[in-house]
Amino acid sequence: MSAEFSPNSGSLAEARPPPGPLRPVSMTKRSKAMSALPQISVVVPAFNEANSLPTLCRRIDQILTHELGETYELILVDDGSIDNTWDSIQRLTEQFPVQGLRLSRNFGKESALCAGIEMAQGEVVVSMDGDLQHPPELLALMIEKWRETGCDLVEAVKTRAQNEGTVSRLRARIFYKVFSVLCGFDLSGMTDYKLLTRSAREAWLNMPERTLFFRGMTNWIGFHRETVQFQVPDIEDRHSRWSFTGLLRYALRNITAFTAVPLYLFAFLGLFFLFPAAILALDTLRRWFQGVAVEGFTTVIILVLLVGGLNFIGLSVLGLYLGRVYEEVKQRPRYIIRARTDQ
Known part of the structure; x- marks a missing residue:
């Protein structure tokens, strides 16, 4: 209404x-x-x-x-x-x-x-x-x-x-x-x-x-x-x-x-990259045992930069939450009154 x-x-x-x-x-x-x-x-x-x-x-x-x-x-x-x-x-x-x-x-x-x-x-x-x-x-x-x-x-x-x-x-x-x-x-x-x-x-x-x-x-x-x-x-x-x-x-x-949802988002991102990384690792081992040279150096560089950037963003988000925790545990007052009109 x-x-x-x-x-x-x-x-x-x-x-x-x-x-x-x-x-x-x-x-x-x-x-x-x-x-x-x-x-x-x-x-x-x-x-x-x-x-x-x-x-x-x-x-x-x-x-x-x-x-x-x-x-x-x-x-x-x-x-x-x-x-x-x-x-x-x-x-x-x-x-x-x-x-x-x-x-x-x-x-x-x-x-x-x-x-x-x-x-x-x-x-x-x-x-x-x-x-x-x-x-x-x-x-x-x-x-x-x-x-x-x-x-x-x-x-x-x-x-x-x-x-x-x-x-x-x-x-x-x-x-x-x-x-x-x-x-x-x-x-x-x-x-x-x-x-x-x-x-x-x-x-x-x-x-x-x-x-x-x-x-x-x-x-x-x-x-x-x-x-x-x-x-x-x-x-x-x-x-x-x-x-x-x-x-x-x-x-x-x-x-x-x-909310703590951004922390969970980076947890899901970690899982999202975990599975492709595991598949790529298994394929790399297979090629190594077969004696086949591993190609795709450019792709590796791109993946490293992408994952590194996500790591820095994740650490920044974690730092923001640690800052919130730090402010709370200090237990400082929300405000300090300097003067009142009724005093």
Whole structure:
């Protein structure tokens, strides 16, 4: 089951009554609301998002407070930003029910998400990006879907990105296809924009690995899930921060952290070359006993180079997995908190 949100109309696919005028909520009322456990926790990892966070907070507050009447907390995690993101978060705590975390360095989006989700106290947790590519207006549909179906996960699936180039779209398709074949989970169109109930949240937090892949791990835990669809809005002056080498590292990191299938593939390749090698060896011995000169030196060279190349690739894959094991056995924390706004 899925529903769709279009950023062009600024509303849900099924028309809802127009919202009333935006009325300011006093910080006294906000403090009372935050003293009790909130219904909704929204977790937003942010890296150099000082300009977009104020707009994001206003739009989230419009939806959750003024349209839905929900009590909520907004957890903003500064993932080692080098701009004034932390200053922006501190100012936003005076206007909205914001809790801010500042990590000691850039640990990566997955670790920042983990820090925010561990801090969340709401009945449900919503994870979303801070660059406005995840429309806050979709929150209403996600919450409605959760309450109507009683599901444990609501996943926002993007139908298309208006400003996504052909090369970026092709790279994403290749990654999702390879991941699907190797891991058995189809993540096509999936995003980190998700709603998790307390059960799903606890199941995810109980997974102890240090190398995190939020999209894959939330699919692995199972549970009853529903989807809603949305179009990624076209944001001016917004360009992808991912280079080709960065995407390649991201793909290798997540695949090797999520499945051991590549190791089995090289085991099967070894068996595949074992039988032709055995046949060739027997034929060579037969010719030697018959006193017939063995021809085909070029073929031997090609086979040696091919097998040698496969050996190097296999050793590289093995090295990647050993690196994952090394990171896990060190038992270093997923993140380190430098500062909090509530302290």
